[in-house]
Structures are given as C-alpha cells and as structure tokens.
Amino acid sequence: MKTIFTTGQVAKICKVAPRTVSKWFDSGRLRGYRIPGSQDRRIPREHLIRFLKEHGMPLGELEDEAMGKILLVGSDGMTRSSLDEMMANDDFKIDTASSGFEAGIQAESVHPDCVVIDFVMGREEALMIAQNLKKNGEYEETVLIGLLSDEDNASGFDRTVFNETFRKPFDSALLAERIRTLVNRRKQLA
Numbered sequence: 001m002k003t004i005f006t007t008g009q010v011a012k013i014c015k016v017a018p019r020t021v022s023k024w025f026d027s028g029r030l031r032g033y034r035i036p037g038s039q040d041r042r043i044p045r046e047h048l049i050r051f052l053k054e055h056g057m058p059l060g061e062l063e064d065e066a067m068g069k070i071l072l073v074g075s076d077g078m079t080r081s082s083l084d085e086m087m088a089n090d091d092f093k094i095d096t097a098s099s100g101f102e103a104g105i106q107a108e109s110v111h112p113d114c115v116v117i118d119f120v121m122g123r124e125e126a127l128m129i130a131q132n133l134k135k136n137g138e139y140e141e142t143v144l145i146g147l148l149s150d151e152d153n154a155s156g157f158d159r160t161v162f163n164e165t166f167r168k169p170f171d172s173a174l175l176a177e178r179i180r181t182l183v184n185r186r187k188q189l190a
Contacts (some may be wrong), residue, residue, distance in 0.1 A: 005043045013060050014052070024051070068092040068183045071112040073103045073129060074121030075147065079172075083116075086176035092183075100129045107133065107142075113183045114143040116175075117162075130161045143182040145175070 007025065011018040024030035025041050030051045032043035045062070052059050070092055072080055084094060095110050097103040099121070107115065115133060119126045126146065133139045146165040159165060164178055 003045045005045065005048060007041050007043070010043055010048060013048070013062065014057060068114070068180075069110050069112040070094045070179060070183075071103065071106055071110060071115045072096045073100075073115060073117045074098060074126065075116065075118035076120065079118065079147070082172035083176060086172050087179070092179075100125050100132075103129050104132070107139065111138070112142060113186060114145065114179050115139075116145045116147060116179070118147040119149050120147075127161070134161055141186055143179070143186060145179065145182075 005013070007018050007021040010021045010030075014021065021030065021043075022041065025032055025043070030043060031047040032041055034041055049059065049062055051057075052062070068091060070083070070087075072083070072094060073096075075096070080094065080096060087094070095106055095112070097106045103115070103117075106112075115129075117126045117129055130144050130146065133142060133144060143164075144162045146159075146162040147170070148165055148167045163182055166175055
C-alpha cells in the first residue's frame with residue numbers, strides 16, 4: 001500500500017501525461033510537497049484520493065483502499081438492508097458472513113475497516129469472533145461493533161473488546177453514523 005506518489009505514478013493512475021499532473025500540483029489543485037533541494041514533487045495518498053473524488057475521476061487501483069469496508073457477521077437481512085440504505089451515498093462496501101468460520105475467511109480476504117457482530121448468532125460465538133480478531137495483530141486497528149439482542153445482558157463479558165455496542169432494537173442511522181465516524185477516524189490515523 002503506497003502512501004506517497006511521484007508525478008509519474010499519479011499520471012499513470014489518472015491516465016494523463018506527467019506534465020498535466022505537474023500543472024495540477026503547481027496550480028494548487030493537487031496538494032503535496034517538493035523534495036528539499038530538488039524540484040521533484042510528491043503527492044500523499046490521501047491528497048490524491050481527495051483530488052480524484054473532487055473531480056469525479058475514477059480511483060482506479062486506489063478504489064479498494066479509498067472505500068471503507070464493513071463486515072457484517074451473523075446479522076439478519078433487515079439489518080443488512082437498513083445499513084445498505086443508510087450508507088448508500090458513502091464510499092462503503094458491505095460484506096456478510098453467517099458464522100465465525102466464514103467471518104475469519106472474509107476478514108482475511110477483505111481486511112475490513114469495521115466488523116459488526118450480531119449477538120443473535122449466540123453470545124459465545126460472537127465474543128469468540130471479537131476476541132480472535134483483537135488477538136490478531138493485522139486487525140488491532142479494526143473497529144468492532146457488537147449488536148446485543150434484547151435478552152443478552154451486556155454485563156458478564158468484557159465490553160472493552162468492542163469499540164461500541166448497540167442494543168436491539170437500535171436506530172440504523174445512528175449505527176451508520178458511528179461506523180462512519182470510527183472508520184474515518186481510523187483511516188486518518190493510518
């Protein structure tokens with residue numbers, strides 16, 4: 001995952017001439033910095049992604065890292081559809097898994113920014129998934145959200161495993177907003 005690009009690399013991504021990228025940089029439309037003692041320009045990834053989005057240009061190879069990835073584990077179709085609806089205008093891709101095993105496979109291939117675990121699958125399995133993700137160094141920055149069922153008492157387990165918990169029934173708009181906030185905060189720190 002490249003974090004700094006040269007004008008030549010940006011030109012390849014945007015499918016334009018390097019001179020065009022230099023003009024964007026020199027006019028201030030594309031932010032970046034110059035290497036001290038040289039005229040070489042460098043463009044940080046977040047500035048390039050912002051520039052491409054602002055100008056309606058395709059993200060190309062950056063699309064995967066620009067999108068927020070959510071993994072819904074064990075949730076019902078209603079939760080999925082309401083979250084899809086609430087996040088339709090955002091740059092989020094939602095994948096699902098129905099079991100702990102499937103969640104592990106999906107997490108490995110998708111590398112989600114946020115994992116939403118529905119306790120409807122069973123308290124023990126939900127906690128096991130969360131704890132396994134937290135133990136794995138690759139997912140230590142992944143946002144974990146637990147959806148507690150009505151009969152599930154929040155006491156009796158370590159809630160610090162989760163960044164946030166919601167008790168059903170919950171406001172889907174609030175869940176979507178918390179996911180946006182936590183994932184965007186995580187992406188800015190990365």
